[in-house]
Amino acid sequence: MRFLAPAAAALAVTLPVILALYFLRIRRPTRVVPALHLWPDAIRDRQANVPWQRLRFSWLLLLQLLVAAFLVAAAVQPALPASASVAAHTIVLLDASASMQARDVQPSRLDEARRQAGALVDQLGPQDRMTLIAVEATPRIVTSTVGDHAAMHRALDGVTATNGEADLSAALVLAAGAVRPGEDARAYLFSDGIAMPLRASFTTGLPFTVEYRRIGVSGENVALTSLVVRTSAQSRAAYVRVQNFGRQPRTVTLDWRSDAGLIDVRPLTLAGGQAQDVVLPVPDGATTVTAHIDTKDFFSLDDSAIAIARVPRAFRVLLVTPGNVFLEQALRLRPDFQLDVIAPTAYRGAGAYALTVFDRYSPGALPDAPFVMVDPPAGSPLAGGAPIGIGRVRASDAGDPLLNNVSLQDVHVARSEDLTSSSFGRALVTSVQTPLVLVRDQPFRQALFGFDIHESDFPLRIGFPILVQNLSEWMLPPTVPASSFHPGEPVTVVPEAGATSVAVVRPDGSRRPLPLGSIATFGDTDQVGVYTVEQTVAGRLDRSWFAVNLFSDATSQLSPIDNLTLPPAQLVGVAVAPHQGFLQIWPLIAILALVLVLAEWLAFHRGL
Amino acid sequence: MTSNPLLEPALIRRLESIALLVRRAVKGQMGGERRSISRGRSPEFADFRNYSPGDDFRLIDWNAYARLDRFMLRLFVAEEELPLSLFVDLSGSMDWGSPNKAQTAKRLAAALAYVALSSLDRVRLTVFAEGPTSGGAPYRGRHATQELFSRIDSFPVGGPTDYSRLVWPISRQRPGMSILITDGLGESAIDPAITALRLARQEGAVLQLLAPQEITPDWTGDARLRDAETGAEREFTATPVTQAAYRTALARRTDDIQAAARRRGLRFARLTTDEPIDDMVRRSLRRIGLLA
Numbered sequence: 001m002r003f004l005a006p007a008a009a010a011l012a013v014t015l016p017v018i019l020a021l022y023f024l025r026i027r028r029p030t031r032v033v034p035a036l037h038l039w040p041d042a043i044r045d046r047q048a049n050v051p052w053q054r055l056r057f058s059w060l061l062l063l064q065l066l067v068a069a070f071l072v073a074a075a076v077q078p079a080l081p082a083s084a085s086v087a088a089h090t091i092v093l094l095d096a097s098a099s100m101q102a103r104d105v106q107p108s109r110l111d112e113a114r115r116q117a118g119a120l121v122d123q124l125g126p127q128d129r130m131t132l133i134a135v136e137a138t139p140r141i142v143t144s145t146v147g148d149h150a151a152m153h154r155a156l157d158g159v160t161a162t163n164g165e166a167d168l169s170a171a172l173v174l175a176a177g178a179v180r181p182g183e184d185a186r187a188y189l190f191s192d193g194i195a196m197p198l199r200a201s202f203t204t205g206l207p208f209t210v211e212y213r214r215i216g217v218s219g220e221n222v223a224l225t226s227l228v229v230r231t232s233a234q235s236r237a238a239y240v241r242v243q244n245f246g247r248q249p250r251t252v253t254l255d256w257r258s259d260a261g262l263i264d265v266r267p268l269t270l271a272g273g274q275a276q277d278v279v280l281p282v283p284d285g286a287t288t289v290t291a292h293i294d295t296k297d298f299f300s301l302d303d304s305a306i307a308i309a310r311v312p313r314a315f316r317v318l319l320v321t322p323g324n325v326f327l328e329q330a331l332r333l334r335p336d337f338q339l340d341v342i343a344p345t346a347y348r349g350a351g352a353y354a355l356t357v358f359d360r361y362s363p364g365a366l367p368d369a370p371f372v373m374v375d376p377p378a379g380s381p382l383a384g385g386a387p388i389g390i391g392r393v394r395a396s397d398a399g400d401p402l403l404n405n406v407s408l409q410d411v412h413v414a415r416s417e418d419l420t421s422s423s424f425g426r427a428l429v430t431s432v433q434t435p436l437v438l439v440r441d442q443p444f445r446q447a448l449f450g451f452d453i454h455e456s457d458f459p460l461r462i463g464f465p466i467l468v469q470n471l472s473e474w475m476l477p478p479t480v481p482a483s484s485f486h487p488g489e490p491v492t493v494v495p496e497a498g499a500t501s502v503a504v505v506r507p508d509g510s511r512r513p514l515p516l517g518s519i520a521t522f523g524d525t526d527q528v529g530v531y532t533v534e535q536t537v538a539g540r541l542d543r544s545w546f547a548v549n550l551f552s553d554a555t556s557q558l559s560p561i562d563n564l565t566l567p568p569a570q571l572v573g574v575a576v577a578p579h580q581g582f583l584q585i586w587p588l589i590a591i592l593a594l595v596l597v598l599a600e601w602l603a604f605h606r607g608l
Numbered sequence: 609m610t611s612n613p614l615l616e617p618a619l620i621r622r623l624e625s626i627a628l629l630v631r632r633a634v635k636g637q638m639g640g641e642r643r644s645i646s647r648g649r650s651p652e653f654a655d656f657r658n659y660s661p662g663d664d665f666r667l668i669d670w671n672a673y674a675r676l677d678r679f680m681l682r683l684f685v686a687e688e689e690l691p692l693s694l695f696v697d698l699s700g701s702m703d704w705g706s707p708n709k710a711q712t713a714k715r716l717a718a719a720l721a722y723v724a725l726s727s728l729d730r731v732r733l734t735v736f737a738e739g740p741t742s743g744g745a746p747y748r749g750r751h752a753t754q755e756l757f758s759r760i761d762s763f764p765v766g767g768p769t770d771y772s773r774l775v776w777p778i779s780r781q782r783p784g785m786s787i788l789i790t791d792g793l794g795e796s797a798i799d800p801a802i803t804a805l806r807l808a809r810q811e812g813a814v815l816q817l818l819a820p821q822e823i824t825p826d827w828t829g830d831a832r833l834r835d836a837e838t839g840a841e842r843e844f845t846a847t848p849v850t851q852a853a854y855r856t857a858l859a860r861r862t863d864d865i866q867a868a869a870r871r872r873g874l875r876f877a878r879l880t881t882d883e884p885i886d887d888m889v890r891r892s893l894r895r896i897g898l899l900a
Contacts, residue, residue, distance in 0.1 A: 034701035035793035036835035
């Protein structure tokens with residue numbers, strides 16, 4: 001047996017103090033009674049103000065000494081050698097993703113994970129290091145201490161479930177970074193196994209073994225996995241998708257509400273694994289619509305979904321061109337764009353336009369606003385070098401979101417200005433000879449095409465209008481996003497021209513101001529619900545909204561993973577010394593002390 | 609009478625309408641208002657018996673002689689005095705409580721004595737603590753009231769109780785009525801005194817007198833208890849539990865006295881000092897059949 005806090009033995013001084021108190025006599029007032037022999041022989045010293053008397057046996061004294069002794073014994077934290085060995089450095093990977101809110105184990109998966117991790121904490125010796133990593137969308141090291149059990153328990157209690165997914169890869173990278181070379185380390189992953197796919201290639205393996213502790217037992221769950229509001233020429237409607245991720249057939253009731261009240265209630269019966277799409281009306285004038293299913297299952301986060309029902313606010317867009325039907329048609333695809341087309345000679349400035357597209361024309365003063373410059377003429381500050389012939393066209397970064405669904409195969413460009421030396425921004429589309437399309441974020445999101453659209457077959461490809469859409473949404477995100485965002489997903493907020501304040505009000509009512517003067521990215525979207533963007537323009541408060549919903553099949557598919565594939569361990573130069581963990585027994589002793597306190601209380605009241 | 613502090617004049621007037629109730633006839637030394645086991649002169653016929661020489665020939669029933677041809681004497685119930693003995697506990701334990709038990713006992717004894725004296729009964733007074741002290745020659749007649757009251761009032765209070773010392777004075781009593789007024793809380797057993805009353809053919813009662821504060825103690829906490837009789841001391845901590853234990857012991861002591869009294873054919877009443885003497889006499893003692 002070892003004592004983890006031997007200094008606490010100093011508290012044993014309380015025992016002689018208690019004993020000394022019983023040596024002291026109390027000054028008792030004299031009471032004359034008619035028959036002393038009728039009074040029971042009951043005496044108890046509770047006050048001491050006259051020194052020293054002969055010590056008498058007292059059950060209270062015995063119990064109080066025992067209580068003090070047990071408390072001192074608990075304070076020194078005796079620990080027995082544990083049957084399982086622990087490493088010198090234990091890494092606890094605690095899954096705090098949305099699926100850990102499931103209550104198929106009581107009170108919740110996260111609580112169960114905390115409990116199991118807490119038991120591991122209790123086994124650590126005084127020299128053992130423990131690092132606690134919360135596995136969230138952005139994993140973080142919560143604490144890393146040596147032998148401080150209380151701090152570890154506090155840190156465990158401080159971990160709360162988020163609404164995002166678990167990025168296990170990033171968590172493992174964090175854990176690997178926390179291990180010193182040659183250190184004897186072992187990681188424990190307390191998780192239901194529902195996490196983003198491992199993306200990091202741990203080619204060299206991990207410097208520790210990972211032991212997966214599965215949390216959770218059931219995958220029975222009915223979820224709302226999609227809610228989209230569509231506007232057609234005839235009507236506006238919402239499309240809701242309800243899916244039963246469990247194996248048992250379920251009957252649920254779908255409540256459909258707007259911010260004005262209840263609209264519809266529909267009972268739905270779903271077989272195991274079945275999904276059902278429901279089309280629901282959207283009333284005019286509604287700001288938000290909400291779908292809710294009454295499931296009584298283990299996971300409530302996906303039982304509600306909310307969408308913005310407002311008609312998007314229109315943007316005024318100006319196309320300055322001697323004539324470009326491709327650009328004009330591509331821009332008109334945005335329903336919230338009011339497009340004006342003028343000749344270069346008619347251009348008098350960007351004025352109130354939110355976006356200006358200059359085609360083969362460059363004004364003397366570029367607007368302080370989003371713009372697209374296509375083939376700037378020579379003499380323009382954005383003009384490149386002399387035109388050069390272009391070979392194969394390719395993406396500068398295939399993973400760039402601006403090129404989502406944009407295929408550059410079979411795209412040809414006859415020639416383009418040489419933008420090799422341009423300092424405009426980063427290349428989006430490039431070639432061997434020169435970058436072809438450049439984009440930049442500051443001060444406003446802007447794009448520069450180095451070639452004339454007509455000297456390419458790109459406008460004839462499906463990728464062209466998609467690229468224009470991507471660029472326009474990047475520069476001017478719709479005031480009402482077509483779909484909701486996921487928890488933690490960054491949202492682009494474009495301030496109005498002349499806005500004097502911009503802030504986002506989160507679903508819980510907290511208000512986050514945004515910087516003025518440029519497009520801002522708001523990433524504090526961990527809560528589900530409706531976020532309100534408030535802008536003050538010319539003394540008028542202008543509001544727009546976006547919604548954040550779970551909408552994650554991977555999360556709603558609640559079944560815990562039995563066998564999680566984890567990167568292998570590559571233990572190079574690790575000297576694993578025989579190391580025994582500890583089983584702390586002080587809680588048991590503390591409980592015994594509590595029982596003795598109760599016995600002492602009973603003894604006192606029974607006059608022992 | 610008005611100068612006597614023991615009993616108020618109004619109370620004394622009310623006591624004149626009360627009499628001691630005797631279950632069986634008694635034999636006294638002088639004529640009184642009690643039926644006597646002696647046959648004597650009175651309007652109430654009792655029995656016949658054969659004439660024997662020396663009998664009062666005036667009592668011969670001549671009608672019976674005519675019918676039976678032998679002398680028969682007519683016997684009448686003699687109305688004689690009732691010998692009432694009062695044994696009053698004035699030990700240290702009686703000097704306690706509010707109202708004080710000893711003072712209440714003196715007043716109760718005075719009231720009972722007055723009831724007896726007003727019925728021309730004979731009253732003998734004995735106070736006791738560690739030992740008995742005679743209250744003097746028997747008192748008879750209302751004119752003795754003042755002297756008896758002064759005597760009762762003059763006795764000091766204190767000392768331990770020893771009931772066994774009462775056996776001798778009790779055994780010397782002529783058959784009659786005896787009333788023992790005590791708190792019954794002495795360390796010595798009360799049984800010898802009660803048994804002696806029975807053996808002395810005493811009809812009577814045991815009146816246990818307690819103060820309300822000793823029936824229900826109203827204090828808790830630490831104290832040094834001192835016995836009112838012996839002066840013995842003991843440290844003590846009063847809790848609800850110990851108070852309950854005391855009350856149980858007191859109830860057991862009362863039950864024992866009551867059981868012993870009834871076993872010997874004596875009446876028993878437990879009186880508390882907060883009860884007015886008038887109520888004690890007219891209500892509590894009537895209830896047990898001691899007074900009529």
